[in-house]
Amino acid sequence: MKKFLALLLTLVMVLSLAACGGDTQTEEPDTEEPADQTQTEEPAAQGGTIGVCIYKFDDAFMTTYRNALQEILEGKGYTVTVVDGNNDQAKQNEQINTFITQGVDALIINPVMTSAAATIIDTVKTAGIPTVLINREPTADEMAVYDKLVYVGCDASQSGTMQGELILDTPNKGDINGDGKVSYIMIQGDPENIDAKLRTEYSVKALTDAGVEVEQLNLTRGDWDREKGQTICANDLAQFGDQVEVVFCNNDDMAIGALQSIQAAGRKVNEDIYLVGVDALDAALNEVQAGNMTGTVLNDANGQAAKAVECMEGLLAGDTYAAGEQSVYVDYVKVTPENVGDFMK
Numbered sequence: 111m112k113k114f115l116a117l118l119l120t121l122v123m124v125l126s127l128a129a130c131g132g133d134t135q136t137e138e139p140d141t142e143e144p145a146d147q148t149q150t151e152e153p154a155a156q157g158g159t160i161g162v163c164i165y166k167f168d169d170a171f172m173t174t175y176r177n178a179l180q181e182i183l184e185g186k187g188y189t190v191t192v193v194d195g196n197n198d199q200a201k202q203n204e205q206i207n208t209f210i211t212q213g214v215d216a217l218i219i220n221p222v223m224t225s226a227a228a229t230i231i232d233t234v235k236t237a238g239i240p241t242v243l244i245n246r247e248p249t250a251d252e253m254a255v256y257d258k259l260v261y262v263g264c265d266a267s268q269s270g271t272m273q274g275e276l277i278l279d280t281p282n283k284g285d286i287n288g289d290g291k292v293s294y295i296m297i298q299g300d301p302e303n304i305d306a307k308l309r310t311e312y313s314v315k316a317l318t319d320a321g322v323e324v325e326q327l328n329l330t331r332g333d334w335d336r337e338k339g340q341t342i343c344a345n346d347l348a349q350f351g352d353q354v355e356v357v358f359c360n361n362d363d364m365a366i367g368a369l370q371s372i373q374a375a376g377r378k379v380n381e382d383i384y385l386v387g388v389d390a391l392d393a394a395l396n397e398v399q400a401g402n403m404t405g406t407v408l409n410d411a412n413g414q415a416a417k418a419v420e421c422m423e424g425l426l427a428g429d430t431y432a433a434g435e436q437s438v439y440v441d442y443v444k445v446t447p448e449n450v451g452d453f454m455k
């Protein structure tokens with residue numbers, strides 16, 4: 111029985127490493143490794159030191175994500191330091207350099223600016239530190255220069271499409287006033303993050319692909335922020351009034367802000383206006399259940415954290431990633447009033 115269990119465990123480990131997308135080859139020790147690092151054939155798990163850089167702590171979704179990361183890593187016996195980049199790329203660069211000087215075994219980095227990815231990759235490559243990038247996806251070409259690097263995230267176009275589908279699933283397909291077109295406002299995240307660009311594009315594309323005519327009343331950058339979501343929505347409702355049939359928010363935090371303005375304007379979600387977000391934050395799940403949000407899309411923070419750690423362990427065991435195969439995606443899931451209970455704790 112013991113032997114069987116051991117065999118099963120080995121099989122599960124091999125399969126999970128393969129699922130992470132790495133080439134699962136154990137490499138010879140890299141000569142570029144700093145001298146103060148011990149290199150073993152086996153994963154450095156149980157006792158390794160890990161540096162985690164978060165773009166800013168003051169982000170609702172990344173708070174869930176970083177807490178999950180910390181819990182999983184500490185649960186596996188790693189020594190973890192999680193640092194706040196305060197939305198400042200220069201500060202994050204310093205934090206990465208400090209981790210490298212301290213000789214961490216691996217890094218998990220949520221870049222402040224996607225446009226800084228090439229510099230970050232160059233730094234970790236020079237230091238020879240296995241690195242998992244999360245949440246802000248660089249281009250395949252930028253990642254290709256370093257084979258001990260992987261990106262773990264989601265395919266943002268999928269979440270956009272799901273937001274559009276949530277509107278298509280309503281009884282009038284979003285056309286509340288029956289004038290033959292869906293008039294919407296778009297509250298966008300920080301467009302530096304590809305999630306913002308793709309959600310904006312694909313939410314609307316789902317409607318037009320289904321043959322639905324659309325009219326964009328306004329598109330405003332809300333930087334993923336609840337208060338900005340509230341202000342933008344209040345301004346748009348003041349300007350466009352009943353013309354607004356759909357409020358697309360690139361994330362839930364902005365949607366929660368928008369909801370406050372929708373309610374303050376005396377509008378009623380799912381009756382005279384639709385509202386969708388992304389992330390499935392606890393607050394948003396409550397609003398979906400209460401009928402105050404049309405729906406949201408699960409951005410699986412726990413699943414991504416688990417996958418990031420799994421990939422990190424693969425890298426520590428010697429996995430390398432071929433160019434063009436360095437993005438590992440976790441699926442989004444549509445959240446509606448019907449299935450919202452499945453996502454609530």
Ligand code: BGC
Pocket residue numbers: 169170171172245246299303305334360361362363388389409
């Ligand atoms: C999330 C946002 C979050 C952003 C941070 C996105 O994937 O949906 O809520 O603010 O990542 O980069």
